Amino acid sequence: MMWFLKSQDEVFKEFNVNPDFGLSNEEAAKRLNQYGMNKLKGKPQKSILSLFLSQLNDMLIYVLLGAAAITFFIGEYSDAVIILLVVILNAVIGVVQEYKAEKAVEALQKMSTPKSLVRRNGEVIEINSEEVVPGDIIILDAGRFIPADIRLTESANLQIEESALTGESVPSNKDANANITDPKTPIGDRSNMAFMSTLVTYGRGEGVVVATAMDTEIGKIAKILDDDSSDMTPLQKRLDELGRILGFMAIGICVLIFIIALIQKRDIMEMFLTAISLAVAAIPEGLAAIVAIVLALGVTRMSKINAIVKKLPAVETLGSVNIVCSDKTGTLTQNKMTVTKHYTYGLLSDVPPTSNNLSASEATNELIKTLVLCSDATFDNGQGTGDPTEVALVVLGYKYNIKKEDLNKEHKRVSEFPFDSDRKLMSTLNIEGNGYRVNTKGAIDNLLKICSHVLADGKIVPLTDDIKREFLKVAEEMSDSALRVLGAAFKNTQSIIKPEEMEKDLILIGMVGMIDPPRLEVKDSIREAKNAGIIPIMITGDHKNTAVAIAKELDIAESIEQSITGAEIDEMSDEEFANNINKYRVFARVSPEHKVKIVRAFKAQGNIVSMTGDGVNDAPSLKYADIGVAMGITGTDVAKGASDMILTDDNFTTIVHAIEEGRNIYNNIKKAVIYLLSCNLGEVISIFLSILLKWPVPLLATHLLWINLITDSLPAISLGVDPGDHDVMKQKPRDPKESFFAKGAGIRAVIGGLLIGLLTLTVFFYGMSKSNYPIGSVISDYENADYQNALTHARTMAFVVLAASQLFYSLAMRSSTKSIFQVGLFKNKYLIGSICAGLLLQFIIISVPFLAKPFKVQSLTLGDWGLVILFALIPLVFNEIIKLFSRLAGNNKR
Template sequence: MIMWFSKSQQEALKELNVDPVAGLSGEEAKARLEKYGENKLKGKPKKSLISLFFSQLKDMLIYVLLGAVVITIAIGEYVDAVIILLVIILNAVIGVVQEYKAEKAIEALQKMTAPKSLVRRDGEIEEISSEQIVPGDIVIIDAGRYIPADLRLIQSVNLQIEESALTGESVPTSKDANDVHTDPKTPIGDKSNMAFMSTLATYGRGEGVVVGTAMETEIGKIAKILDEDNDEMTPLQRRLDELGRILGFIAIGICALIFAIALFQKRDLFEMFLTAISLAVAAIPEGLAAIVAIVLALGVTRMSKINAIVKKLPAVETLGSVNIICSDKTGTLTQNKMTVVKYYTLNNLKHVPAAGTGFEASKDEAELIKSFVLCSDATYENGQGTGDPTEIALVVLGDKYDLSKKDLNSRHKRLGENPFDSDRKLMSTLNAEEDGYRVHTKGALDNILKISANALVDGKVVPLTEEMKSSYLKAAEEMSDDALRVLGAAFKDTDRIIAPEEMEKDLTVIGFVGMIDPPRMEVKDSIKDAKQAGITPVMITGDHRNTAVAIAKELGIADSIDQSLTGAEIDELSDEEFSKKINDYRVFARVSPEHKVKIVKAYKSQGNIVSMTGDGVNDAPSLKYADIGVAMGITGTDVSKGASDMILTDDNFTTIVHAIEEGRNIYNNIKKSVIFLLSCNLGEVITVFASILFFWPVPLLPTQILWINLITDSLPAIALGIDPGDKDVMKKKPRNPKESFFAYGAGVRAVIGGVLIGILTLAAFYFGLTEYGYSLGSKNIPEEVLTYARTMSFVVLAGTQLFYSLSMRNSTKSILRIGLFSNMYLIGAIIVGFILQFGVISIPFLANAFSVHNLSLRDWGLVILFALVPLIVNEIIKMFMRGDKME
């Protein structure tokens, strides 16, 4: 790859075979357009709704359910097959709706390219579509125009380009066509002889030769990264996929075991086939996939109310695992506007109030502010500024001390100027005074001191001594150490209008200001909360190391400069070395988009779950590679929003912490739902398997099991999925992404619950048989006796599961401590569940379909008694686990 920044203008022009005076000929431009193609970014084809739909079906649990559909159709159970198919379709539709507009990053990048550009062709300057630009074109740059391609500058006059979307720097970069950078690792932000596609010229003018178009530009590299497939599974998806596989193998194993037992017991093989199907149905929680999708969708709705828009359902849960938040500095941790925070006149350092107007200034201070305001081209009215951010900050400073630019300009008309020059690093204006004229100069302090003969001290002009110079420089150095950008001011009175070259001689230095892009006020507390929750905040920026570390220290992200690393230093490390050392750093400065991706990958290689926040084009690749990409909704580019998983509508870092809290609670709720469903299904498996093993009649029919799995179980499972959040969730460390659903005793609780449900269902079946004088081992039991016994086991199975859901709300706290009625959705689900069970056994056509009949009041009393046992046992176990009295 050619390093154009290391070549002189002449070398670049020769390499591209173009005359800068005439530009390319029309014929040559046409030939190059055919060779290199149009100057627009390419993206992969959009996914159709059909392909999105089928991509939702790539899941082990779905494969198992599809297998169940095929088997149920084969044995003529068409109603069961339709119900299972509806569950599969519901799950897929929810996923499609959430992901339909997820991949917009490349489209947004295409929109960002400038529509029209000025080029020199056949010796004439003409305006053409940016898409028609080719390598070798001579592009004319002036303030306000977007750069249409990557350029090697061949001319520059006071040229400044706003590159924050690409580099993360909040201040426009000064460009110099004459610079040559020999270091091959020069960061993008330091390539002063280059201009990059989709950045904005804010000041001055220039010309450049096109060295890269379309996908060969810096922004094109970002597009390539975004275009790569990087659809990693989230921790939840991995857990569910793993669970699906386990349940699938269990179902196959159970069926095989049933047939082995049937052969050994010499039972009817077709009858055993039907029984095996009922067991397979019992082993698989058919509603699980749909319930998880519904819980996540409800979580997305809830999160939108706290200003976090989640684009992909699984991202909600992934948030709960996040233990690293990588944040862009400019506009995310900071306000993205330069602000004067200190000013200095000789031996007098003052802090500028953060907000408000009408502040008083001494005579020297007033003269300092007056010079800065008059020597600025920016405007600031009604909270909106135009022009260079540094100059806007100076005008805002004037407003705070009632020295408004509008008022000063009307009283001191500008009569001449010497514009800013990157060599002089100074700007001067000549303004009218009541009794003559005054030159106002601003710029680099050391340059100001070199051209000053006097100093303003206590309202008097006195000779500038070496001691005074040392005082100014020492104070300026202290500000620089605090990462403040220092800008000096001086003046000179004259009795005539003087030429620009005469302005910057024998000046009177007044003082200087220190400015910075300040941190957001609320971020410090958010970072404290994140640390308490075991989350490590990390700053990644294109800005300079000292500035970045100063902001990081103020916010509590880093303690010292030793915790920082630059992009150039990252390049010196191998991927392996970098990954090993990654946890030692909290600040990464002067980084490129490729560095950001490398940082995210390094953190992920250490087993971290990484969230990356950002708002610029330069953040898009790392947003995509992170486990959770978080874009800013207000200041964020369309590109960053397209590449992200979540968008903050208020651009508030605090919202990320709230979203993580919400994500943790959502995962916990999903876990409750999964464990609850598995307990219920284990109870069903134990019931059916025990009856086969001991040669008893089967207490439950496949249709009855399917009804309970899809209707009775599902309502409490969804209600558990929207359980009110645990208030202590942010006092715990992030969940290990490798952690199983069955960690921390959840597996034991599932087994205990399943065993209790299974035993009680068998007990109810046994009671039903003994009512008519039969036992579990009896032969030739009449059909009506079996129907009564199965009705008892069917209703007890549903009842035990409904009441057991109350105990699933918390693994250690009793139901009374967390509040019996604090989740009214669950209470409603239990009531509706019993109503549905009553309807199934009492409405004739439903009773016939499910082979059940009505129960007496006495039977219902027994059912409720049986149903309460798992809840009571589980609450007693919790009491012993806590070692305190039941509450």
């Protein structure tokens, strides 16, 4: 349908909708069922079968399948079956991991779906854009993505950036009343239409949804704008490279083992299988999968503490953040503005906090009238919608019986000059008697520049320098009391004037002082951030004195010398500003452009910077920051789109909690990786040394594959979801360039691997020495039944020690400094469950005859069990002793 050719009334009639009432909830639900969800069709989800097949698409798996085919061909059926079972089980575990990770990311995408303002049942409400239906009345304002194709019915200085459709980067001017008659009018010239996935950059408007989802213009060209790439995170890439290096090293060792075995004239088939199995066991092919699931589950956990992380790499960066730049309003404060003082020339008055039906002077009534008319907020039944500052002004009107709805009827708005952060002003043009009245509100210093007169004792008199100084003196006194100051001015005109003509030769009426008290919990969070080596920075558009007063109360700053204004920043060169940036804790009277300069300056000093923002103009600073944080409540869709993280509660405390969670997630991944490398190194050492020493191989191919299965999956993932350690916030931020093996992690992996490997060999030696056959009799007595029985017994003991020592060792990995009792032995229930499950499976394998036979193991005596468990506990105990000594050494240093 060519909706741009139709009149507004025709569109209303076509969709059977009243623009003042909108659709009813019942009708909206009916249409949602009829037209479906308002979202573009994305890439089809992978089926379980394709996920399963992708797990098999690995060179090592091909080698294992080839080995299974050879063993089957030569009659070793049990070995072939075990290899195939291990491959299938490994693939199943991989599918479960990938499926969980996909579901976690899917849930996050739903949480970060853009919202839309719609009129339903006569009320303006905010809904998920996916729930918008044809016929909905949509309210548009600056910073929102347009959720569907819309025929505009109202527009005020409306500009929409349509590059997604037209390729034109300059925003298009929109006019709801434009009369278009040519059916061939290109999309870019359809000025009475707004299209899905484009962006409101200025002004406001209203319109009727005429098409949703794939019926929209963008749907027709099947362009999916928010196509989330499934690229690996930097951490995953680093680990993937590490896995490859370890893989080549492991394959090299396996080839070497095979060559030595040939020289020693060992059984070729057995050594072939052992070499392949060792390669599979030694290469931590599950690293990337484990990192993906730990990141995804961690991000899901963060969403429960009101922090939606949009991009997985942000989790890694969070742990390195050492500068948190935060907006004052709403993030550090409660975002509940209340007017407490008002001033007209010569008269400063307090506003009682609870009283209504107040009376005021004529000048005060004029002041309130202008402030209420120059506001887009609403207030009804104790609930306000819109900017908190504007809500406070509407509430002030109610206290003095100057109601917004009555004023709007009597003084209809005919034009406006919307607020922007450069002018720090907003103006409206309203009907006043037989003419019109300009109502302007904004920063008092900016107002003084454009006012030529002042309302004094009911008369309009010239605005002298003395009067200006008096206003600035009162404004400073208000600011020193942590009040935000907002001025108001007006002028009368006989005709409609252009927006840019509104803010000239105005008459100053007065100003109001309002306060937004600090959030109660923020002070503790700031103390916690400082203890964690993080410097909190306040950024605000408020007056310097107001900002410093709040900053002192919150312990962000100690004196006014730690503050700087936007005007002072402009006087410095970029280099000078960067060199002095570390002196400041408060940035006042700043514009979004200054935010970018602040981020650049902090980054130039080698800091990792987090920056909050909510407006359209905040997008550049959010993108440039290492972690861009958008406000979920007050934030525009543009800010949310440019950010890495969204705060659903707009609270500074949530940023600190997210940093703590980010640090713990990184540490958990590190634990899982070091654990896997220790285990794999232990397996390589036990096989390699036995070959070098000309001993029988202590573990068969099937043993290695089985141990790899029970230790590489559940325990590693359980370490990845280890409960967070709050003490992580007592440490300095992690250097993003820091090696993965820093702070002794590499040494721990080597010590763990050596202990596991050597203990496996020791118990194997002990098992052989109990028989009449010395360990070196590998060749001569190979076919002897008694010898084979002794060998099976020794291998069974080595098999149990290797598996159990790895399982127990996972407990030591939970902390590099704290003992297993300090972190809480049973706090990680998943890990305890994994260890118990692994030990039980190990017991079943060697105790159930029909399972023991294919694995070539035998049941152990009670004494043997006691010995192998004792040996298996040694790596854990040794690690705990090292931690004890390091703690004692640390205490002595203090």
